[in-house]
Amino acid sequence: MEYFLQQLINGVTLGAVYALIAIGYTMVYGIIGMINFAHGEIYMIGAFIAVISFAVLGVVGITWVPLALLIVLIVSMLLTGLYGWTVERIAYRPLRGSFRLAPLISAIGMSIFLQNYVQIAQGARIKPLQPMVRGGIELMKGETFTVTLSYLQIIIIVVTVLLMAGFSWLIAATPLGRAQRACEQDRIMAALLGVNTDRTISLTFVLGAMLAAVAGLMTTLYYGVVDFYIGFLAGLKAFTAAVLGGIGSLPGAMLGGMLIGLIEAFWAAYFSSEYKDVAAFSILVIVLIFRPTGLLGRPEVEKV
Amino acid sequence: MTFAQRLRDAGLAALVAAVLALPLLGFETIDTGGPLGIRARFHWIAYAAVSVFIGRLALLAFFDWWRLRQGRPEPLQSNAPARKDILTRIGSQADKYLMPALIAFAIALPMMPFADRTVVDLATVVLIYVMLGWGLNIVVGLAGLLDLGYVAFYAVGAYTYALLSLNFGFGFWEALPLAGLFAATFGIILGFPVLRLRGDYLAIVTLGFGEIIRVVLLNWTDVTRGSNGITGIQRPSFFGFPFTSSPEDGQTAFHELFGLEYSSIHRIIFLYYVILVLALITNLFTMRIRKLPIGRAWEALREDEIACKALGINPTNTKLTAFAIGAMFGGFAGSFFATRQGFISPESFSFIESAVILAIVVLGGMGSQAGIVLAAAFLTLLPELAREFSLFRMLAFGAAMVLIMIWRPQGLLAHREPTLRLSTQPSSSGGGKP
Numbered sequence: 001m002e003y004f005l006q007q008l009i010n011g012v013t014l015g016a017v018y019a020l021i022a023i024g025y026t027m028v029y030g031i032i033g034m035i036n037f038a039h040g041e042i043y044m045i046g047a048f049i050a051v052i053s054f055a056v057l058g059v060v061g062i063t064w065v066p067l068a069l070l071i072v073l074i075v076s077m078l079l080t081g082l083y084g085w086t087v088e089r090i091a092y093r094p095l096r097g098s099f100r101l102a103p104l105i106s107a108i109g110m111s112i113f114l115q116n117y118v119q120i121a122q123g124a125r126i127k128p129l130q131p132m133v134r135g136g137i138e139l140m141k142g143e144t145f146t147v148t149l150s151y152l153q154i155i156i157i158v159v160t161v162l163l164m165a166g167f168s169w170l171i172a173a174t175p176l177g178r179a180q181r182a183c184e185q186d187r188i189m190a191a192l193l194g195v196n197t198d199r200t201i202s203l204t205f206v207l208g209a210m211l212a213a214v215a216g217l218m219t220t221l222y223y224g225v226v227d228f229y230i231g232f233l234a235g236l237k238a239f240t241a242a243v244l245g246g247i248g249s250l251p252g253a254m255l256g257g258m259l260i261g262l263i264e265a266f267w268a269a270y271f272s273s274e275y276k277d278v279a280a281f282s283i284l285v286i287v288l289i290f291r292p293t294g295l296l297g298r299p300e301v302e303k304v
Numbered sequence: 305m306t307f308a309q310r311l312r313d314a315g316l317a318a319l320v321a322a323v324l325a326l327p328l329l330g331f332e333t334i335d336t337g338g339p340l341g342i343r344a345r346f347h348w349i350a351y352a353a354v355s356v357f358i359g360r361l362a363l364l365a366f367f368d369w370w371r372l373r374q375g376r377p378e379p380l381q382s383n384a385p386a387r388k389d390i391l392t393r394i395g396s397q398a399d400k401y402l403m404p405a406l407i408a409f410a411i412a413l414p415m416m417p418f419a420d421r422t423v424v425d426l427a428t429v430v431l432i433y434v435m436l437g438w439g440l441n442i443v444v445g446l447a448g449l450l451d452l453g454y455v456a457f458y459a460v461g462a463y464t465y466a467l468l469s470l471n472f473g474f475g476f477w478e479a480l481p482l483a484g485l486f487a488a489t490f491g492i493i494l495g496f497p498v499l500r501l502r503g504d505y506l507a508i509v510t511l512g513f514g515e516i517i518r519v520v521l522l523n524w525t526d527v528t529r530g531s532n533g534i535t536g537i538q539r540p541s542f543f544g545f546p547f548t549s550s551p552e553d554g555q556t557a558f559h560e561l562f563g564l565e566y567s568s569i570h571r572i573i574f575l576y577y578v579i580l581v582l583a584l585i586t587n588l589f590t591m592r593i594r595k596l597p598i599g600r601a602w603e604a605l606r607e608d609e610i611a612c613k614a615l616g617i618n619p620t621n622t623k624l625t626a627f628a629i630g631a632m633f634g635g636f637a638g639s640f641f642a643t644r645q646g647f648i649s650p651e652s653f654s655f656i657e658s659a660v661i662l663a664i665v666v667l668g669g670m671g672s673q674a675g676i677v678l679a680a681a682f683l684t685l686l687p688e689l690a691r692e693f694s695l696f697r698m699l700a701f702g703a704a705m706v707l708i709m710i711w712r713p714q715g716l717l718a719h720r721e722p723t724l725r726l727s728t729q730p731s732s733s734g735g736g737k738p
Contacts, residue, residue, distance in 0.1 A: 035507065049327045055342035056331065079327055086324060091706045098713035101450065104507075105666045108659045109705025116699040121328045130339045232655065236511065243508050274523040281512035288505055289497045 002142035007269040008262070013153045013222065015261020016160035020215035021238035022245070022253040023167065024208025030184045030248035031204050032096070037107035038087055040235015041114035042209045046080040046216030047226045048118055051127050065132050069155075076217055077210040084209025085202055087114075092205075093198070111231075118228040126227040129220055156218045163214060164254055167207075171250060180204060184248070233277070237264075240284050246297020255295060259283075310364045318357035325352040402674040403587075410580055414573045421569055428576045428644065430684050432637055435583040437664040437676040439633030442590055444662065445670035446599065447626035448606025449499070450507040453514025454661050457487040457631040459521065459653035461638025463528060466648055469538040476540040476643045480636060487635025488628040495627040500620050514658055521650040533649025539571070540578065540643045547571035575644050582640060586633050587673055593629075602626050663705055669715025678716060 021043050028036040053072040062068050091110045095103045136150030171177035179200045182190035191197045219234070220226050237260055245256025260280050267279040287295065305313075329348040334341035410431070414424055436458065443451045461483040468474035468482065498509045521528045528534070541547065545561050547570055564570070593599040601622045605612050609619055642648050664683055668675030686704065687697045708716075 045328070051340065052327050052331050052333065052342065055333065055340045058339065059342055075327075079323070082320065082323060086320060091710075094710045095713055101444075101666050101670070102709050102713035104450070105663055106706050106709040108663065109702045109709065111702070112656070112659070112698060113702030113706065116696075116702060118328060120695055120699065122333055125335060127333055127340055236515065239508055240512060243505060275519065278516045278519055281509075281516055284512060285497060285509055288501055288509065292501050292505070 002140055002145040002147050003269070005140065005147045006145070007265050009147070009149055009153060010269075011262035011265030012258065013156050013261070014265055015258035016157055017215045017218050017222075017257075018234075018238050018241045018260050019254045019257025020160055020163065020211045020218075021234060022241040022257045023164075023250065024212050025239050025242040026245070026247055026250060026253040027180075027204050027208050029242070031180060031201055032092075032103075032187075033100075034092070034103045035107065035239070036092075036205075036208070037104065037235075038091070038110040038114060039208065039212060040231035040233075040238070041111050041118075042080060042084055042087070042231075043212040043216045043234055043238075044226075044228065044231030045083050045114065045118065046076050046209070046213030047220045047230065048122060048127070048216075048228075049076040049079050049213065050217040050220050051129055051226050052122075054129060054132075068132070073214065073217060076213045080213030080216070081206040081210045084205040084212075088202055088205040093201075111235075115228055115231065122228070124228060126225045129224050129226070131224060132221060152221055156222065159214065159218070163211065167211070168250065170207075176200070176203060237277070237280060240280060243294055244284050244287055246294030249294070249296045249298070252294055252296035259295075305364060305368055310361060310368075313364060314357050314360040317360040318353040321356035322349050322353040325349045403677075406674065406677055407584065414576055421572060424569070424572050424576050426685070426688060428572070428579055429688075430681050431576070431579040431583050432641060432644075433661065433664060433680040433684050434677050435579065435586050435637045435640075436634060436661045437668065437680050438583065438586045438590060438673065439630050439637065440661050441665050441668075441670070441673070441676060442593075442602075442633070443626055443630035444665050445672075446590070446594065446606065447602040447623055449623055449627065451510045451627075451630070451658075452507050452655075452662065453510035453512070453517075453658055454630070454634055455653045455655070455658040456510075456514040456517040457491060457634030458638040458641070458657070459517050459650075460487045460490050460631075461635030462642040462648050462653075463521065463534075463638075464635065465639035465642045466534045466537045467527065470534060470536070473538075475538060476639070480639055483639035484632040484635040487638065488632040491628040491631030492624060495624050496620075499623045499627065511655070511658075514653075514655060518650050518653055521653070528650075531649060531651070533647055533651075535647045537642050537646050537648070539646055540575065542574060547574065575640075579637075579640055579644075582636055586636075589629075589633075590673065598622065598625060667705070667708055667715055669717040672715065672717045675715055675717030 021039065024039050024042070025036060028034060028039070050072050053075050054068065057063075057068050057071060062071065087110055091106045092103050095106055133150075133152040133155060136148045136153070138146055138148050140147040171180060179190070179195045180203075182193070182195050183197050183200050187197055190200075215234075219230070238257065241256035241260040242253045243256070244259060245252025245254070263280050263283055264276045267273075268276045271279070291297075326349060329352055330344065330346055332343045332345050334343055410427075413419055413427055436454070440451060440454045443449050443454070464483040464486045465474070465476065465479040468479045469476075474482075494510070494513050498506055501509075522531055524530075539547065542561070547568075594603070601612065601617050604615075605617065605619055605622055612619060612622075641652070645652075660683060664676055664679045667683070668677070668679035683701070687701060
């Protein structure tokens with residue numbers, strides 16, 4: 001029971017991170033119908049910017065942890081957002097309106113480019129980060145096993161919940177969110193009605209990149225290491241999460257992220273950690289067989 | 305655009321580049337053992353900003369010059385399939401005229417004076433990718449199914465041959481059909497549940513399947529020997545006559561059979577011809593099956609699934625045949641890869657391989673057989689030629705993929721427009737120009 005509870009906590013933490021990345025995939029897919037393959041690399045860049053910012057702050061002498069966390073959060077969100085904007089501007093905007101596979105190939109190329117760019121700029125070795133937030137709450141003390149909820153896990157879950165609430169509000173109640181939903185439904189009609197579609201799409205990329213940057217910061221704190229290759233697998237799993245929840249659906253991405261995180265944590269705990277990725281994909285295939293649009297996706301009406 | 309406008313635009317681009325470069329190029333992390341050390345190298349930012357400034361200025365000047373030459377006032381559209389340029393005209397004739405020339409060149413290559421060991425070896429690698437490209441073209445180019453995990457079938461083929469040869473002493477020629485059959489079976493098993501889904505889901509499921517195969521190969525150490533890979537895979541023989549200098553008792557070596565001096569290049573040239581024949585079979589098969597009802601059904605399905613359903617074509621079964629046949633050719637190529645290398649490990653079957661094969665198909669112009677040859681040659685020779693700059697070659701590779709897509713989204717030698725929708729209507733997934 002204690003063991004189960006601990007895995008539940010770990011799974012939710014992991015799921016929160018996947019959900020943050022998955023939102024970027026699902027929004028871009030919703031608005032321009034494209035798999036943004038480079039999103040995983042954007043997350044990796046966010047993690048790198050976080051590590052470098054921590055190191056710079058250490059040199060400057062800001063060591064009070066809450067302040068350092070806040071500064072790094074803001075810096076990495078802003079800079080990663082700019083990366084997201086640039087990627088869209090260079091690799092995807094010129095291809096808008098061409099056939100379906102062209103932006104995907106461009107995105108794969110961008111992903112290879114960014115991965116190697118970071119490898120060249122910062123080296124291939126893993127970058128360690130000293131643990132900054134230590135300690136935790138002991139929730140339950142069993143005979144052999146103590147369930148702990150670390151402060152870091154609390155931070156990750158709280159920040160994720162806050163961001164998601166804020167994000168849902170942004171989509172539901174601000175002019176930007178309205179423009180986004182309009183573009184998602186019918187881009188040409190939205191443009192005719194005065195929505196600046198190019199700007200809306202750019203902002204979608206920026207917002208997705210910012211959330212990925214938060215995810216990058218969180219995983220960096222959680223695992224304490226970063227390397228240039230983390231983007232691929234994290235991106236793959238987050239995309240799986242987005243599809244599992246129903247791509248294009250915001251609550252779906254959150255739900256899918258949580259599920260993937262939980263599946264992974266429990267599989268690793270009770271079966272084998274080598275095959276945890278296999279488990280996540282298998283669940284995806286099974287869900288898609290029975291619910292082809294994902295858990296919360298709307299069935300797409302095919303028009304002739 | 306006036307010069308001042310261009311300057312301002314380039315200045316803004318340089319500013320963005322400088323900000324982007326600030327964290328990743330401006331600081332260098334140093335491993336100190338303890339906390340991560342950091343060192344500033346702000347001159348890198350300056351390099352980045354200056355090169356972006358000059359590049360952007362040159363690009364804008366080029367656009368203006370281009371527009372002037374075209375005599376069109378509107379901004380340059382990168383996708384204008386209606387305009388027949390030289391490459392499109394070549395593309396429409398490519399399969400008729402370019403292909404025989406390429407095939408003749410390929411057959412003559414080992415006899416050319418410049419063809420030494422390295423050249424033939426390199427040509428063999430190119431042909432493996434040509435074959436994979438042609439195999440994937442059946443799935444992506446003809447049937448319009450987006451497969452991001454093609455390398456999985458390649459891996460299945462390679463491991464099938466390696467394990468059969470190691471455990472049961474199968475030779476290459478006996479194992480080849482089995483490898484294809486096995487890969488096709490995997491294609492059917494994977495395709496059956498997911499081919500009923502929408503196209504983009506297929507992409508993620510195939511991508512996941514590619515990862516699953518790799519993870520299983522890595523971790524199922526009893527059978528696959530994990531990350532150590534399988535060594536000592538039987539090399540191919542010339543229909544029973546081995547390529548060795550001193551054959552075992554009772555066997556005749558290849559050079560003895562023909563009364564030649566022993567040379568290790570015989571095997572390399574033989575391997576080259578084997579893959580050439582395999583690739584040409586793939587090509588011939590594709591060209592013929594395109595004219596059969598099933599091939600027509602694939603192309604019809606790619607264009608309009610609903611119309612196909614209305615005409616009584618079973619979409620799932622039709623897609624499944626394309627998927628299985630594509631997988632089969634991947635399996636053939638895989639078993640050739642295993643026999644050529646003599647050593648395989650899961651590392652050879654990472655996602656990047658799938659991405660390269662897909663890029664070959666799309667860059668070549670989907671459905672164009674000759675375009676795939678050119679794209680395969682380009683994408684395999686580019687990293688080889690840039691081997692001295694090994695650090696930068698994958699960087700250049702990624703950048704080249706992006707740039708070629710922006711320059712020619714329809715592929716190098718596309719001889720048909722990729723979709724036949726009216727340009728004023730938004731497509732269901734890509735969307736129109738607002």
